[in-house]
Amino acid sequence: MAMEGPSNAFPMNGGEGPHSYSRNSSGQRIFIDRARKLIQEAVAEHLDMEAFSSSGAFLVADLGCSVGPNTFYAVSNVLQAVEQKCQSLGLDSQILEFQVFFNDHVGNDFNILFRSLPQDRRYHAAGVPGSFYGRLFPKNCLHFVYSSFALHWLSGAPKEVQDKSSPAWNKGRIFYTNANKEVIKAYAAQFAKDMEVFLCARAQEVVRGGLMVLTFLTRLDGAPHSQVFANRSLDLLESCLADMVNKGTISEERLDEFNLPMYYASPQEMKEAVERNGRFSIKKMVELVEGLAEAYPLTGKMIASPWRAALEGLLKEKMQFGEEMLDELFDSFARKHDESSIFEFVRESSITFVLLERSTTN
């Protein structure tokens, strides 16, 4: 139950301004809509409502909820699906009480989240601060866990890539896209380690037979990292930062010390992590590839803005960036997108929907 250190606590940008996460999450909405149908199916086919309804309360956690309209929309999808399931079984869904835990890093703007809770919600709301790479709830209490667009964030960048004496030292780079094999290995290992911590914590918190729906950005099985859209995009960010080093705006050392705490795993890597952990069974795993091209924003500015919302906190803390430097960085980031051939790489990115069920046997 130890608190997260500052190194891995970078929530999405708060507030409601132009660079806030809440104003820059419309692209994700499309996939939440797609996930909606999958959640309905998951609940209809796999949720043991008769076992759970006897407790009188149905507890849902949204892990890495951030703040924005998507937060409440996603939760209402889950609750609707559960209510429909109750009705189809002839259970009185009015008797069932819902409690929804909104979780994110301690630096997330919970004040805004609480103020924007829907007035007509039919659930008891609670906020839970802390990293989901650790325990957050008592044992055996959650019936449904939901996490959307959060698990490609690692608990932190791998230590080795910041260690000058390591073969995985990632000098001059901020990510693994075009890095050497050791760096890629370190990132993949960090993902595997983080997923094990995540699954161990959830295995304790989720009741036997409880469900977990995870959607996150992935790369297609077998696709090289350098062909994935997000990786290519972050490559451009790297080159913008290198420009700033050349201009003397930031020091070379600072760039060397900075590495993004993200990893776009393949569905296969996710599958292996779940199987290694052994406490959940995969009930469904679907690629939401279709339409990715239409869903993705198509101008540099439309890409730069959500990245800024996601990375501003990190850049402020780790790189001591002020507003002016952020403007400079993300303006040139947007420009480089428009000047590049990046939009050709959309097809190698993917979003994976995984439905896990907490095993009843171990």
Place this chain on the structure above:
Amino acid sequence: MAMEGPSNAFPMNGGEGPHSYSRNSSGQRIFIDRARKLIQEAVAEHLDMEAFSSSGAFLVADLGCSVGPNTFYAVSNVLQAVEQKCQSLGLDSQILEFQVFFNDHVGNDFNILFRSLPQDRRYHAAGVPGSFYGRLFPKNCLHFVYSSFALHWLSGAPKEVQDKSSPAWNKGRIFYTNANKEVIKAYAAQFAKDMEVFLCARAQEVVRGGLMVLTFLTRLDGAPHSQVFANRSLDLLESCLADMVNKGTISEERLDEFNLPMYYASPQEMKEAVERNGRFSIKKMVELVEGLAEAYPLTGKMIASPWRAALEGLLKEKMQFGEEMLDELFDSFARKHDESSIFEFVRESSITFVLLERSTTN
């Protein structure tokens, strides 16, 4: 589960500045220390730990927690008492997991509360926004409810005292201290009504045999309102506001419309409310009168500052007060205390500690 309206959502002053609640709650600390011993006794004598420990998790709610050092101190007292009880019964308290729900109005500064959570806490923390005059949690989930210095806040000032056509119209006044009988009756009725709503909600949320510890400011049984310290103090606030009307700083109408949502009940009124509700039994009811004189701050400034922390939000919203007007008001409020004979009335105030147990039969 409807959200509270803006009319009754006035949390203590946030932040960490000189007028913040967190810097102005040392007087309360003395009583939390006194309550500590009483909580230990309550848990030792009345908590059915054997029944609760089987569930594996012990759920505590702090209702009206506000933000400040007292918040976490009070909770740690409760948890220590429960751990001691476990040890005395030979139960392994390490197996037991705690979840603590910090509740306050949606406008409370939960961001600061979350950031200041003790690093070494041995409980899972959650924030629950909303008025405790309504449901906040699922049925039958809480084992221990704690509320300190919160229940003398009403859900709102009684409607009648703001109604020109009512005999209880409280013209020219902001409180009931020197008001006519109808006004006092309206305030007493509001307290009774609010307590019924509070107890009904908690009766659903607290497990059978669960405990509830409430400490709140009261007046001694039989003491006239006009002799109670807090009432006398607010009388001076009223006269400061009247001065501002005379000077033309605020309009007469605005003063007429403003009434404080507080009531200092007698222990007898509390007892009647619990008995009327019928779902809890009173296991202990103690007056913490001794030492009230030493505990209370003894200069006008020391009194004005915590009142400012408590009332600033209300005055900003209801009276459109800015910082300058607040400075003027609370400077003159402090001065009037020093010039008055108010410190003689300390003895008629009290703090009541009530231990309630959720009945197992109804």
